[in-house]
Amino acid sequence: MSWSVPTIRVAEGDDVAEVLDAATLEARAKLDVDAALQVQAATAAVVALVESGQLGQSPYAVTLWGHCSPGHIDHAGWAADSVGITVTRLRRSPAPFVATCGSCGRGINAGDPLCCSTPRTVNHEARS
Incomplete structure (x- = not known):
């Protein structure tokens, strides 16, 4: 069988x-x-x-x-x-790439809470 x-x-x-x-x-x-x-x-x-x-x-x-x-x-x-x-x-899916930090150049992925010890932004200078 x-x-x-x-x-x-x-x-x-x-x-x-x-x-x-x-x-x-x-x-x-x-x-x-x-x-x-x-x-x-x-x-x-x-x-x-x-x-x-x-x-x-x-x-x-x-x-x-x-x-x-x-x-x-x-x-x-x-x-x-x-x-x-x-x-x-099975491969774990990496977090999707969202943007690059304007200050440090680090890639920022979805789910990353911080970049350069500041809230995630595309450009730190653009923060208010």
Whole structure:
């Protein structure tokens, strides 16, 4: 039985194991026992990979897929057992560039509260 789980987004600060468990619950319920165990093994592999620190900090996009032959025995016309995972660390969007400070030349990004220790303006001399 082939199976796949739609791409799961793990937001920054989310518990990866909890997100994956909740996101795969419906898929596991529809699968036979062996295939459901493959899904659990795939999620455990993702958790181990994320916890290793080798992907940096979240957010992540996770995709799971696989195939489980009945009894894990080769059957004519059936694909071999397989499990695939993809874990992609998503780039955090930098704050959009708004303007350049007229006094110091620093780029001012949306969300920056201060520039040159003064309220954000395009040109400090233009302040009132």
